[in-house]
Amino acid sequence: MSGERVRLFVKAQVLGYKRSKANQYCHTSLLKIDGVNTTKEADFYLGKRIAYIYKAKTQKKGSYFRAIWGRVTRAHGNVGTVRAKFLKNLPPSAMGGSVRVFMYPSRV
């Protein structure tokens, strides 16, 4: 038995927003999913749900933790980066932070 803690998500780093040199589009974030290095590998993660989890000062529904949910929308570039859209745009403080990419909705 692996015990109480099971990890059923893949960690990903938030790289920033979709952007050109001088403009950024905050509605779409770029993520680097651990272990994904090509566009083909990123195919598995398309559509998967993502949660950006952060702590807040006040409790809501009995927890200090809060989440912003989103989904992987498409690959970005050739080296496995991925675009994601969240229900609410990610805050800029999330850049460089980590995010959880779940394995559902599953197509396996």
Added chain:
Amino acid sequence: GHVSCGLLSGLGHCWFALAGKRRGLAALKKKNGGKFPTHAKKVAPVAAATKAPRMYPADDVAKPLAVNIVRKPAKLRSSITPGTVLILLAGRFKGKRCICLGQLPSGLLLVTGPFKLNGVPVRRVSQAYVIATCTKVNMPSVDITKFSDSYFKAAESKRVKKGEKEFFDEPKEKKALPAEYIANQKALDAAILPALSAELKGYLSSRFTLRDGDRPHLMKF
């Protein structure tokens, strides 16, 4: 003087070329002995004589369109069959490996631990929240007709709208699961457990987890 086809290019073909194949209405007529072919005229049935209604609504009320929805259960992935071992991806039993019993008419999958091995009761789960492994159990033919969607609906307690009085009352105690459910679970497991090898039992008792360096997109489940 041959008219260059360039002038008539808009027609697609050279008009002269089609002279031999008459396709126009004149040709149709000729084919059918001088008359156009017709269907027999449909005689509208004589409407029964009705009295004009006495009351009309003040405004013209739009009649909603008839709804002819036929709901089919969600298409089942080919990797999921009765007897497949599934990994649950979310919820209370995430990571647990359980056996698929079949698909319910609502489209959800019917699944059981078996309860004795991993605590997963007979439960409904959506396809999207499940990974189908290639491990299959030779399922003895189990009767799952009694586990229908309504069987599970009854288990969800009805949410009573809280009146003011109830708001201040103590929360109601959890209703114990009716003995019937427990008996059904036991019966189902008793039918399935003998079909499992000791190895498979150990497998079903364990949970799936990702570790550092694991890449689900490269895994063969």
